[in-house]
Amino acid sequence: SIFMLNVGYEMKTEIYEKSIDLASQKMLQKAEEEGIETAWDRYEKQLPQCSFGQLGVCCRNCNMGPCRIDPFGEGAQKGICGATADIIVARNFLRMIAAGAAAHSDHARDAVLTFKKMSEGEAGSYRIKDEAKLLSLASEYGIPSEGKSLEEVAGKLADTLLQEFGKQDGHLQCTRRVPESRLKLWAELGIEPRGIDREIVECMHRTHIGVDNDAVHILLQGLRTGLSDGWGGSMIATDVQDVLFGTPQPRRSTVNLGVLSSDKVNVIVHGHEPILSEMIVEAAEDPELLKLAEEKGASGINVAGICCTGNETLMRHGTPIAGTFLQQELAVITGAVEAMVVDVQCVMPSLGELTGCYHTKFISTSPKADFPNTVRMEFHENRAYETAKEIVKIAVENFPNRVPEKVTIPEEKQECMVGFSAEAILSALGGSPDPLIEAIKGGAVRGIGAVVGCNNVKIKHNYGHVNLVKELIKNNVLVVTTGCNAIACAEAGLLLPEASEMAGDGLKAVCKALGIPPVLHMGSCVDISRILVLASAIANRLGVDISDLPAAGAAPEWMSEKAVSIGAYVVSSGVFTVLGTIPAVLGSQAVTSLLTGGLNGVVGASFAVEPDPLKAADLMLEHIDEKRKALGLN
Ligand code: XCC
Ligand code: SF4
Numbered sequence: 001s002i003f004m005l006n007v008g009y010e011m012k013t014e015i016y017e018k019s020i021d022l023a024s025q026k027m028l029q030k031a032e033e034e035g036i037e038t039a040w041d042r043y044e045k046q047l048p049q050c051s052f053g054q055l056g057v058c059c060r061n062c063n064m065g066p067c068r069i070d071p072f073g074e075g076a077q078k079g080i081c082g083a084t085a086d087i088i089v090a091r092n093f094l095r096m097i098a099a100g101a102a103a104h105s106d107h108a109r110d111a112v113l114t115f116k117k118m119s120e121g122e123a124g125s126y127r128i129k130d131e132a133k134l135l136s137l138a139s140e141y142g143i144p145s146e147g148k149s150l151e152e153v154a155g156k157l158a159d160t161l162l163q164e165f166g167k168q169d170g171h172l173q174c175t176r177r178v179p180e181s182r183l184k185l186w187a188e189l190g191i192e193p194r195g196i197d198r199e200i201v202e203c204m205h206r207t208h209i210g211v212d213n214d215a216v217h218i219l220l221q222g223l224r225t226g227l228s229d230g231w232g233g234s235m236i237a238t239d240v241q242d243v244l245f246g247t248p249q250p251r252r253s254t255v256n257l258g259v260l261s262s263d264k265v266n267v268i269v270h271g272h273e274p275i276l277s278e279m280i281v282e283a284a285e286d287p288e289l290l291k292l293a294e295e296k297g298a299s300g301i302n303v304a305g306i307c308c309t310g311n312e313t314l315m316r317h318g319t320p321i322a323g324t325f326l327q328q329e330l331a332v333i334t335g336a337v338e339a340m341v342v343d344v345q346c347v348m349p350s351l352g353e354l355t356g357c358y359h360t361k362f363i364s365t366s367p368k369a370d371f372p373n374t375v376r377m378e379f380h381e382n383r384a385y386e387t388a389k390e391i392v393k394i395a396v397e398n399f400p401n402r403v404p405e406k407v408t409i410p411e412e413k414q415e416c417m418v419g420f421s422a423e424a425i426l427s428a429l430g431g432s433p434d435p436l437i438e439a440i441k442g443g444a445v446r447g448i449g450a451v452v453g454c455n456n457v458k459i460k461h462n463y464g465h466v467n468l469v470k471e472l473i474k475n476n477v478l479v480v481t482t483g484c485n486a487i488a489c490a491e492a493g494l495l496l497p498e499a500s501e502m503a504g505d506g507l508k509a510v511c512k513a514l515g516i517p518p519v520l521h522m523g524s525c526v527d528i529s530r531i532l533v534l535a536s537a538i539a540n541r542l543g544v545d546i547s548d549l550p551a552a553g554a555a556p557e558w559m560s561e562k563a564v565s566i567g568a569y570v571v572s573s574g575v576f577t578v579l580g581t582i583p584a585v586l587g588s589q590a591v592t593s594l595l596t597g598g599l600n601g602v603v604g605a606s607f608a609v610e611p612d613p614l615k616a617a618d619l620m621l622e623h624i625d626e627k628r629k630a631l632g633l634n
Contacts, residue, residue, distance in 0.1 A: 019326070019461035021491055023257040023412035027330035030408055036357060038329045039348065043457040055587030056089040062209040071587055081209055089588035090215040090222075091207040093564070096583075097222045098203035100565030103345055104526055105196045105233025106368075107272055109165055111240045114275050114381050116158035118244065119151045123381035125279060125388075128154060129246040137239055141173055154243070161236055167195030172228065174235040174529075177536050181545040182574060186227065189602065191220055191572065193228035200225060215590050223603065226568025235529035241312065245278050248315035248419040248523065250428070250516075255490040257327065258413030259320035260336045264302040265293050267395045268322055268331055271343035272524065274312035276365050276379050277305065279388035280341060281313050289392050296399045301392065306331060307346045308483060308524035315419050315523050324462065324484040324491075325559075326455035332360050335406035339395035343379070344369045346454070346560065359401040361394055416495035420480070420520040421527075422534045428514055433538050435514075436478075440550060441633055444506030446476040447624035448538075450531050450570070451485050453555030453563050456581050462488040464556030464580045464613045469494055471617035473518040476504035477624065480534070483525040485556070494519045528566055532573060542631075547574030547604035550627040552620035556580035556613055571605045576623045578608045578616045 015028045018040050031038050052058040057069040059079050067079030069088060078084055083091075117123035128134055128150050138145045138153050141160045145153045164172055172193050175183060186192040193199055203225050206212035212221070242248075260266050267284060269277040283289060284301040293301050304322040305313055313319035322331045325346055331337055332354050340355060343366045352372030355362040364374035365387075375394065379387050420428075429435045439445040449472040455461055465488035469479050473494070481489055489495055494502070500511035503518040511518050522530045539546045553575045555563050570577050585591045599606040610616040628634065 017460060020463045020466060021256070021412075021461060023410035024323070024327055024330055024461055026408070026410045027257060027333045031330070031333050034333075034357075036333060036354065037350075039326060039350070039457050042350070054582075054584055056092050056584035057085050057587035059083060059088040059091070061091065061207060069587060083213065086215040086588045086590045087213050087218075089585050089591045090218040091212075093583070093585055093591065094203050094218050094222045094225075095207055096561045096564040097225050097568050098200050100561035100563065101225050101229035101233065102200050103562050104229045104237065104565065105165070105200070107344065107526065108233040108237035108240070109162075110273065111237050111244070111275065112158055112161045115154060115240045115244055116162070117381045119155035119158055121151070123384065125385035126244055126381065128243060130243050133239070133247055134243045137243065161240065164232060164236065165196045166198075168198065169194055172196065172232045175227070175231045177533060178231065178573065179536055179539045179545050182547075185603065186572070189220065191224040191227065193224050193232055196228045196232040199228040215588065216594065219591065219594060222568050223572040226565050227572050229565045230529060230532055230569030230573065234526040235532070237526040238523070238529045241274050242421070245274055245312070246316050247423050248421040249424050250417060250419040251318045252415060252417050253314055253318040253320050254413045254415055255321040255323075255487060256413045257322055257331060257334060257410045259302075259304050259322055260331065260334055260409045261300075261302040262336065262407070262409055263298060264300040265296075265298045265396050265399045266337045267301065267303045267392060268306055268337055268340045269303060269309050269313065270306040270328060270340060271309045271347055271366075272307065272345045273309060273343045273366070274316070275384070276341070276343045276388075277309045277313045278316075279384045280392060281317055281319055283385065283388035283392040286389060286392070289389065289396055292393065293396045293399065296396055298396065298399045301396065308526075309343060311483065311486060311524040315421075315521070318418070320413075321487055321490065324455050324487045326457065326461045329354055332358055334409050335359075335403060336409050338398040338402070339363055339391065341365060341391055342369070342371070345562070347371065358406060359398060359403060361398050363391055363394065365391070414491055414493050416490035416521070417497060417517050418490070418495060418521040420516075420522050422522070422530045422537070425520060425534060426537070428516055433541050437538060437541060439506075439510050443633065444476065444510050445478050446506070446621070447478075447550030447552070447628065449477045449479045449620055450481070450528075450551065450553040450575065451479055451556065452482045452525070452528055452553070452566065453558035454484050454560050455488075456557045456559040458581050459557045459611065462491065464611070465489060466492040466494070468554055468556045468580075468613035468617050469519055470502060471614055472620065473499070473503040473507060475617070475621055476507040477621070478507060478510075479519040480522050480531050481519055482522050482527050482531070486521045489519050490521065495521055525562060525566070528570070535573070535575070544631070545574055545604070548627060548631060550624040550631070550633070551575055552623045553577040554580070554616055554620060556616060567607060571599060571607060572603050574603060574605045576605045576608070576620070578610050578619050580611050580613065580616060582609050582611075
């Protein structure tokens, strides 16, 4: 059936079912009219999805398989090697954690390698932007800085950081930021991470046929590997990127597909690494290229982000963001994108065929990542700026190829306030977490909700994100956010100080007094490390463990393996976490009940699964209230 939209637009009901976002709905409609396929169409073609896969009971870890366990107890209950559903589900889950931790940590490695080359003068386009952070990291890692040049200190720090990846024993330095009680618990459980790479390799080893065949034992390695990401790879990525590109400070920007320009050259940066997007942002201001743009009939060059590479430049430069994970195809469908420039992670291979339907150039820049129909332009530190200029030039030269009849840019765009690094939050609070702690104690702020993660076609685009967050702030929970949740919140207008009008009275008053939004954008997905640092600072100040805090986490629309690793380290750090989509573990009673209950007795926190965002908010509120009560607050 057809509905009239209040904008005088006829739109099919099915499109309302796909996204809550008007700009996205319009582009979905355009896609349909033009016969263009999107992720939603491909999802439909996948239905019904394989139930063995959904339950996690399919194993392909050796070539005697694939083996699958009959969930109804009638057919096979063991794989050929004898692996049970518990073993298979746990092994599959561990491999997801390993892949997620690898993605974050390998991103971190590249950031450190760039940092090292910068210190040796071999990455001329990069500089030290945050000296204070460099020096404080140096002292944390025991590197003397007195009488040394900043480059020397950076070089030594880079070497030390690189060793964190290949460490064979001892501890990861970042884990020392956690409250002592938590560290002690990890040590007792044997899940304190050793080397970052080591944990990931060990996951692959353990899940090889005939190695680790006890679900609990396997999952403990999952927690350790998650921790090597959260308190290792991800944290190192955040730290080094802050030194190289600056620690984010509050600033304003705009989001959603409407940030694309009708008269400027649109360059989209998509993926995860600021190493690339920083340079593209700079190149877009190059006078030579601006002149060329003018010659080509454009009034300027507009860089917009998608996913976390977008979050990185948004946080540090206020570069606008065109959309979340599920808007990457929709951005191309506007017909107004001259170049889609990508690095790694969350980039749909469908963009190859899709960009072929428009004038958009699809440019792949990472030596690690390739896609169909890309122009490959590998990004290397020694000539990063030159490559960025070449990329932007391709976009500019592509401007005259824009086909006016194919261009529709939705007018929807939303202002937002971003840039809340842990440092920025502390300084907004006047230098210490005390005002926030007092607000929590007094009850004006009921607790803290950390809401993060992806989009997933299984959930109406942004529905889970926006409704969960709105419900939390309405109940006086201060929300911290990263990744695609942050973009979704921005699109819904929740990242503005004015959004405190949607908050409960207590939170509203606190936001007004501090001039902050009720939802604080803390960065990209690796920047969940910032949330860990903030939680530690608050716990330490209160003299309690993280698991004692009135805080809860959620990933309402998660889909990536990185999200599984994140879940593992957030829960291992003591934070109850609600997942909005069901992980592939239900085929094992043992694994499911451990993750959703048993872990409480191990790490003092567990997962819950709740697709309905309002019910998810209730679970978080319930948890927050329990913790308040235990702390003697009401
Ligand atoms: Fe990717 Fe980080 Fe997920 Fe968004 S939130 S879809 S992982 S971009 Ni991390
Ligand atoms: Fe089957 Fe075991 Fe091989 Fe998995 S490891 S495919 S369960 S035989």
